[in-house]
């Protein structure tokens with residue numbers, strides 16, 4: 390991965406900056422340029438919006454055969470998470486026993502190392518999720 | 524728009540075909556289809572070829588030109604277009620060929636699909652396949668392609684009570700069908716226990732819930748229905764060719780227990796062909812993972828949403844069932860050279876409708892359906908074919 394390609398997504402990956410439609414108010418993450426409900430009316434009206442970072446596990450899996458960039462990191466959990474703002478995203482669940490992960494589990498975002506680029510020596514950071522202690 | 528027919532088909536054996544290059548695979552499938560159709564090279568007006576990631580699998584892009592060269596058609600200078608829509612590349616190439624003939628622009632069109640996946644080492648193939656997912660927002664965080672289908676499987680199991688055994692039964696059925704298909708990569712029959720004992724790839728999907736890495740090519744020749752009889756006694760009419768799209772990412776979809784693009788394509792295809800799901804006699808569906816077939820038979824309306832696992836268990840989709848699904852062995856057992864898959868599905872349906880499917884022939888098959896999916900559901904193509 391080229392470093393600029395990674396750098397461009399930093400605000401969203403570090404701080405969960407998504408978009409809010411200036412017309413209907415719906416929140417999108419990852420960020421979108423057009424609201425699929427308001428379409429044309431939303432052009433130029435999508436505003437930055439920071440997610441609170443809390444959500445619920447809709448589904449999850451344990452990756453046992455990882456892609457090359459995650460060699461040596463498996464097994465790890467990947468989940469489909471519904472954020473409290475109503476949007477969905479994909480992320481890892483960490484800091485817990487893999488057996489304790491379940492659908493409906495409350496989670497919160499944390500800032501972590503995601504992957505390393507061996508050749509360039511670059512380390513890429515972003516969000517992962519951990520159990521939300523109420 | 525004119526009616527369109529398939530007048531010829533051809534495909535290579537699928538599998539790890541180390542002795543044949545991409546070029547040879549394309550040539551073999553294309554020549555077989557042209558011979559089957561009984562056409563002369565100079566009658567061909569255009570080529571469309573599906574290929575997912577030839578650039579990364581074999582370092583070769585520009586395969587439209589390559590296809591013309593291997594077919595020896597360069598002096599005709601006919602248009603040749605490579606089509607890419609991940610695992611639906613072949614189905615989308617079929618749709619493009621259909622449109623070209625239906626519109627009246629071209630008469631005889633050859634549609635191909637090919638992929639040579641085994642020249643790269645294992646991990647690299649997985650990484651290339653992950654490019655069918657959202658690189659920035661899924662793969663970057665560690666999601667793999669099997670992982671995305673595993674998310675759907677877990678969701679389906681939680682919501683409807685679908686079991687691992689029911690998932691495994693899809694693989695068992697498709698391996699059985701593959702054992703009757705001389706072109707299939709896997710001709711070995713397996714048991715539910717074999718699937719459940721195979722290594723876990725992404726819970727709840729085991730290795731034997733996943734389609735393999737394959738080499739192969741397939742082709743089909745299309746012509747206007749009105750002149751199809753000139754070439755063959757058994758033209759097969761394409762009564763619907765529908766392509767639909769959804770978000771690239773799984774998390775962007777409206778639901779996770781279905782592929783909305785496939786549901787949409789199926790609805791429009793049934794309307795166009797003026798049939799109901801129960802009228803389908805035989806279907807090839809995109810079983811890249813076992814859960815994908817269960818979701819597919821629901822999306823296609825063969826069973827109610829959530830009942831796909833149970834229906835599989837009860838034998839609805841078996842070779843002797845009410846709607847035999849993946850008689851070829853499906854992606855699971857026949858093999859899944861991604862770009863070729865959509866066209867190979869058409870090959871199987873045409874064989875079935877012509878009554879030439881040998882040991883796996885479905886009795887009195889008159890209406891067949893092919894369901895081809897790209898990525899985790901970002902693209903879906905549904906074709907309905909009919910005996911005339």
Ligand SMILES: [Zn+2]
Nearest residue numbers: 410413424427
């Ligand atoms: Zn809006």
